[in-house]
Amino acid sequence: MTIHPLNAPSLATLLSQEKPRERCLETGPACLSLRECLALILGSGPPGSGCLGLAHRILSRPGEGLDPTEEERAFFMGMESCGRSHLIEIRGLGPAGQARILAAMEIGRRYALFRTSHERVKRGRSSSDVGNSPARLALQALQRVSDRLRFESQEWFGFVPVHRTGEVGQLCLVEKGSRTHVNLDPVEIFARLLSLRPQGFFLFHNHPSGSPHPSQEDRQLSQQIDRVSRTFDIRLLGHWIVSPQEESWISPAAMC
Numbered sequence: 001m002t003i004h005p006l007n008a009p010s011l012a013t014l015l016s017q018e019k020p021r022e023r024c025l026e027t028g029p030a031c032l033s034l035r036e037c038l039a040l041i042l043g044s045g046p047p048g049s050g051c052l053g054l055a056h057r058i059l060s061r062p063g064e065g066l067d068p069t070e071e072e073r074a075f076f077m078g079m080e081s082c083g084r085s086h087l088i089e090i091r092g093l094g095p096a097g098q099a100r101i102l103a104a105m106e107i108g109r110r111y112a113l114f115r116t117s118h119e120r121v122k123r124g125r126s127s128s129d130v131g132n133s134p135a136r137l138a139l140q141a142l143q144r145v146s147d148r149l150r151f152e153s154q155e156w157f158g159f160v161p162v163h164r165t166g167e168v169g170q171l172c173l174v175e176k177g178s179r180t181h182v183n184l185d186p187v188e189i190f191a192r193l194l195s196l197r198p199q200g201f202f203l204f205h206n207h208p209s210g211s212p213h214p215s216q217e218d219r220q221l222s223q224q225i226d227r228v229s230r231t232f233d234i235r236l237l238g239h240w241i242v243s244p245q246e247e248s249w250i251s252p253a254a255m256c
Helices: 020-027 034-042 050-063 068-086 095-124 134-142 186-196 216-231
Strands: 156-162 172-176 200-206 235-242 247-250
Touching (some): 020 034, 034 050, 034 068, 050 068, 068 095, 134 156, 134 200, 134 235, 156 186, 172 186, 200 216, 216 247
Parallel strands (some): 200 235
Antiparallel strands (some): 156 172
């Protein structure tokens, strides 16, 4: 049955169990139609039709009378080829609503790139142990430190995650301090690590003095973080200390 925008129920008139927001939270977003997804993104609509009616109007513009699957295809094709101009002349859809839809499309695009990248990494992983040897991973992680950070006048501390796909992530800076030291709370490291859920990670910090030789405090901190990481089943793979010209290494064996 085709619902005319003027007769489309507003969110306020729907029973709680019929509201897209409640169904999305209780059952999951996969249960929603594209019209309902658009209604949630818009949040509001013109008097008399509401956001559901406005969402219907958006989909009807390119896909009037089409099967729901083909209606979705027509909408995405229009957005892909025309962008904002596909939305401009829809009655009741102002700049704020257009921006919300464009932002939602951009989130979807970036998530698709994220998934594609991870699938590519999975397909490209070598079955050879050499491809993901600790030494190779350590060198890949070291490449994540830019020259700018090597020459930083303040001491900083961070980590590079190794994801469960085997991909070496980017450097995450956790704290910056003075020229001679940085006050680090390990909780800050694990708050970020647990959000990424990697299989392992490398610690990094710099010595602005120029000598990358690890201090006793560096070794003790490495051991402390190693003990905590084991409780979360995340491997500390080593600790790099960098300076403008050199770097040094605290191996996992040295933390035991």
